[in-house]
Amino acid sequence: MFSGAQVSLYPMSDDFVGIILGAIGSLDPWRDRLRIETDSLSTLMVGPPDVLFPAMRDLFCAAARSGVHTTMHATVSRGCPGEPDDPICTPVAGPSRDLSLAERVEACRAVVATAPVLEQEISVQFSLYPLGVGHHMDEIYGCIEFLKTSGTFLRSKNFCTALRGDAGPVFETLSQAFTGFGATAGHLAMDVTVSANSPSDR
Structure with missing residues (x-):
């Protein structure tokens, strides 16, 4: 299984260079569990989803704590048939596929309830794409049911789908959506935009 994310960070500040470089430093504690490559457009993080999402959370929160309006865009993928298996990407966290869809919804909800509170309010919109699944709409509807009862659902x-709340539970909601739905060995992609300190919220 190959899993990873291409992440781009956008602080709305004249000091965007300092904020971005400082935020990238927040990835240091994750470097022994992720392959991280940064270029002029984005940062690639390759590793297991249960590590990817906390690392993305820490990256975004480090920039958002500057107080300036900050956004982040991420394309996250697992099981891409065009990428080779990579030992660093295993194991994939998430509910066992021995569970029914309803049981997976409940298991994902329980994990979000235990997420740490980081005192950083964020807004998210994201789309989930389970590819190559015969009954992919069942998986999408199951994910939507989970999202609506996750405690982070906005609309x-x-x-x-839009989420809102503390960064801890919101990023855990994204992680559970990514790992809890779609075929275990199938290709699944997620498109994520995160925002904090937006003037629209004032």
């Missing part, structure tokens, strides 16, 4: 939007 459904065209082509995506």
Whole structure:
């Protein structure tokens, strides 16, 4: 299994270079469990989903704590048939596929309830794409049911779902959506946009 994320960070500040470089430093504690490569467009993080999402959370929160309006865009993927298996990417966390869809919804909800509170309010919109699954809509509807009872659900939007709340539970909601639904060995992709300190919220 190959899993990873391409992440781009956008602080709305004249000091964007300092904020971005400082935030990238927050990935240091994760470097023994992730392969991290940064270029002029994005940072690639390759590793297991249960590590990817906390690392993305810490990256974003480090920038958002500057107090400036900050956004982050991430494309997250697991099981891409065009990528080779990578030992660093295992194991994949998430509910056992021996569980029914309803049981997976409950298991994901229980994990979000234990997420740490980081005292950083964020907004997210994301879309989940389970690829190559015969009954992919069942998995999507199951994920939507989970999201609506996760405690972080804000509303459904065209082509995506909006979440809002503390960064800890919100990023855990994303992680559970990514690992809890879709085929175990199938290709699954997620498109995520995160925002904090937006003037629209004032």
